[in-house]
Amino acid sequence: xxxxxxxxxxxxxxxxxxxxxxxxAEEMADRIGVIAKGRLLLVKPTADLMGDFGKKTLSIDLDxxxxxxxxxxxxxxxxxxDDGRRLSFDYDTRAERTGIARLLGDLASRGITxxxxxxxxxxxxxxxxxxxxxxxx
Numbered sequence: 001x002x003x004x005x006x007x008x009x010x011x012x013x014x015x016x017x018x019x020x021x022x023x024x025a026e027e028m029a030d031r032i033g034v035i036a037k038g039r040l041l042l043v044k045p046t047a048d049l050m051g052d053f054g055k056k057t058l059s060i061d062l063d064x065x066x067x068x069x070x071x072x073x074x075x076x077x078x079x080x081x082d083d084g085r086r087l088s089f090d091y092d093t094r095a096e097r098t099g100i101a102r103l104l105g106d107l108a109s110r111g112i113t114x115x116x117x118x119x120x121x122x123x124x125x126x127x128x129x130x131x132x133x134x135x136x137x
Contacts, residue, residue, distance in 0.1 A: 002028070026050075026124035036132045047122075051094060053130060054122040058100055060087040060107070061116040070110060076103065 006028065009015060019025050025032060026046060033043040044052070045075030076099070079088045091098040107114060124131075 003073065022123070022125040022128060032124070034128060034131050036135045039135075041131055041135055042078075049127060050122075050124065053127045055090050056093050056122070057120045058089045058103075059093060059118045060089070060114055061085060061118075062087065063113040063115045066112070070112075073110075075108060078103075088126075 002024065005015060005017065009028065009030075017025070017029070029046050031043055031045050031051055034041045035129060042049075062085050066080060066087075067084060069078050069080050069087070080086070081088070089100070089103060091100065103115075104114065
């Protein structure tokens, strides 16, 4: 069925599809509408929706655990894992400056050595859950 839908889409046919399979919707849809409690919250092109509401998280694995985030870095939106071995930093990829280079430089200047870094992009499911929970509040 997904092959047929994909073929029709490539031919320019407009398809309105309702689904709870958000990974497939993210992959196939040009535009996504979010409905909560029978109310249409928004309709946006998929890329715009992910850009406006999605976020990226930088995970920084440390060589040595920290007991707390240093005071001078506390206001930067960092979170420390329970074991003190990972810092997480949410950032906006659309911003002119993400703050990543400065953060890594500040860690190095404090003698905090980094073992590894990785990033995670929020999924459509993350965005959907965020929008629905905001609407419920």
